Amino acid sequence: MxxxxxxxxxxxxxxxxxxxxxxxxxxxxxxxxxxxxxxxxxxxxxxxxxxxxxxxxxxxxxxxxxxxxxxxxxxxxxxxxxxxxxxxxxxxxxxxxxxxxxxxxxxxxxxxxxxxxxxxAPKAFVIVAKDPSITSVADLKGKTVMGPKGTNLHQLLLMALAEQGMQASDVNFVSGGIPQAAAAMENGSADAALLAGPMALKALQSGAHVVRDAQGLLNAxxxxxxxxxxxxxxxxxxxxxxxxxxxxxxxxxxxxxxxxxxxxxxxxxxxxxxxxxxxxxxxxxxxxxxxxxxxxxxxxxxxxxxxxxxxxxxxxxxxxxxxx
The missing domain is CATH 3.40.190.10 (Periplasmic binding protein-like II)
Incomplete structure (x- = not known):
């Protein structure tokens, strides 16, 4: 180097x-x-x-x-x-x-x-959840999802919903930064979070799981x-x-x-x-x-x-x- x-x-x-x-x-x-x-x-x-x-x-x-x-x-x-x-x-x-x-x-x-x-980095941008009952994007219906509005992550959420025949109104989207989204998921005020990079890895190490990454939807x-x-x-x-x-x-x-x-x-x-x-x-x-x-x-x-x-x-x- x-x-x-x-x-x-x-x-x-x-x-x-x-x-x-x-x-x-x-x-x-x-x-x-x-x-x-x-x-x-x-x-x-x-x-x-x-x-x-x-x-x-x-x-x-x-x-x-x-x-x-x-x-x-x-x-x-x-x-x-x-x-x-x-x-x-x-x-x-x-x-x-x-x-x-x-x-x-x-x-x-x-x-x-x-x-x-x-x-x-499509693999680095993810929708994650801690609730074991949320195993797919379809399971997010009626749930609260937090992440940064108008970003690649927000785009990932809407495209993932569309992939399942769902609309933005099918979830309760709350705008917030990546650290805030991770904290909200951790304390239960959000059911899922839109995360990327190290924050996503830390969430996975703390027991969360990937619901959907950006692969096949967008390149971030x-x-x-x-x-x-x-x-x-x-x-x-x-x-x-x-x-x-x-x-x-x-x-x-x-x-x-x-x-x-x-x-x-x-x-x-x-x-x-x-x-x-x-x-x-x-x-x-x-x-x-x-x-x-x-x-x-x-x-x-x-x-x-x-x-x-x-x-x-x-x-x-x-x-x-x-x-x-």
């Missing part, structure tokens, strides 16, 4: 569905004064191993040091709050933003651009998004950010050992638990047609759930941009 990290500082050109061109400085006449600081989100959950490595190793700080640009982190974990911060100019790059949150923000006028995939797509005006003014910084991130992913694929140790320390999991969960996540940053289709499905879900006006639907494919 350390050998891979030493190679990160060289900018790379990536070809494929997402193209980063013009590795090097901007052309004459397009230079913009560098900002004093780049503001990033730091989202370590569910189990965002690349982000943990990047922050713990200070890799973005090293990447921007040559321009004397500092790095500021905001631990905003909820997608809607991340996009609100982007709209306010407080966040430049959302490094791990839920696809549904990106679509909602774009539909409501937030100028954000998707510059890379972050992850897909997470993206990297950049505020539009920041990308327009500082494409070279975005390129350097992506080069660093791609290098981390590449090094992680070759030797995950050090990354597991860092993730365990940061999340409170054991290295064995991290190693168990890590295969649930696909951190390939390249954009595929399947990714776009998954996000289009997510937009349909938002409309059907009444979270997005059909008249505000966006062209999902156009949200992806090549960094020039």
């Amino acid at each position: 350390k050998q891979g990290i030493r190679k990160l500082m060289a900018l790379v050109c990536v070809t494929g569905a997402l193209i980063i061109s013009g590795c090097g400085s901007d052309t004459a006449g397009t230079q913009t004064a560098k900002p004093a600081e780049v503001h990033l989100t730091y989202v370590k959950a569910p189990l965002n191993i690349p982000s943990i490595v990047e922050k713990q190793e200070g890799l973005f700080e090293k990447a921007f040091a040559e321009d004397a640009v500092k790095v500021g982190y905001s631990t905003i974990t909820e997608g809607p709050k991340q996009t609100e911060a982007m709209a306010a100019g407080d966040i430049d790059i959302a490094n791990a933003l839920g696809g549904t949150s990106a679509i909602l923000a774009k539909a409501n006028g937030v100028d954000l651009r998707i510059v890379s995939m972050y992850s897909r 797509t997470i993206v990297i998004a950049v505020r539009g005006d920041f990308l327009d003014k500082h494409p070279e910084l975005v390129k350097r950010f992506l080069a660093t991130h791609y290098g981390v992913v590449d090094a992680y694929k070759k030797d995950p050992t050090q990354a597991y140790a860092l993730a365990a320390k940061e999340t409170g999991l054991t290295e064995k638990e991290v190693a168990t969960m890590a295969p649930w996540y696909d951190f390939n940053p390249q954009v595929t047609e399947e990714d776009i289709k998954d996000l289009e499905k997510a937009q349909d879900f938002l409309v059907q759930a009444g979270l997005l006006d059909a008249n505000k639907k966006v062209d999902v494919k156009s949200m992806f941009v090549a960094v020039q």
Whole structure:
């Protein structure tokens, strides 16, 4: 991993569905004064191993040091709050933003651009219950289910209900964060919880069981998004950010050992638990047609759930941009 990290500082050109061109400085006449600081989100959950490595190793700080640009982190974990911060100019790059949150923000006028995939993890997003009588989604009829509204997990619930010929009104859905949902299930105020990553694993270790995961329903797509005006003014910084991130992913694929140790320390999991969960996540940053289709499905879900006006639907494919 350390050998891979030493190679990160060289900018790379990536070809494929997402193209980063013009590795090097901007052309004459397009230079913009560098900002004093780049503001990033730091989202370590569910189990965002690349982000943990990047922050713990200070890799973005090293990447921007040559321009004397500092790095500021905001631990905003909820997608809607991340996009609100982007709209306010407080966040430049959302490094791990839920696809549904990106679509909602774009539909409501937030100028954000998707510059890379972050992850897909259908096995890591689950509906769990402690009541042994709840063995299928059909058993949730009339029950209270808690989880974060308007997210991949909420989408999972509604798609799982539809799979059983059920509607959203067939359950009592209560909106709340993942930790709150897990606590509600534990104390009995919720019959089931929408969980992901380490919180899901902890619940299972405490006696809960998986009612349905996202496999076959959605890929739980997470993206990297950049505020539009920041990308327009500082494409070279975005390129350097992506080069660093791609290098981390590449090094992680070759030797995950050090990354597991860092993730365990940061999340409170054991290295064995991290190693168990890590295969649930696909951190390939390249954009595929399947990714776009998954996000289009997510937009349909938002409309059907009444979270997005059909008249505000966006062209999902156009949200992806090549960094020039």
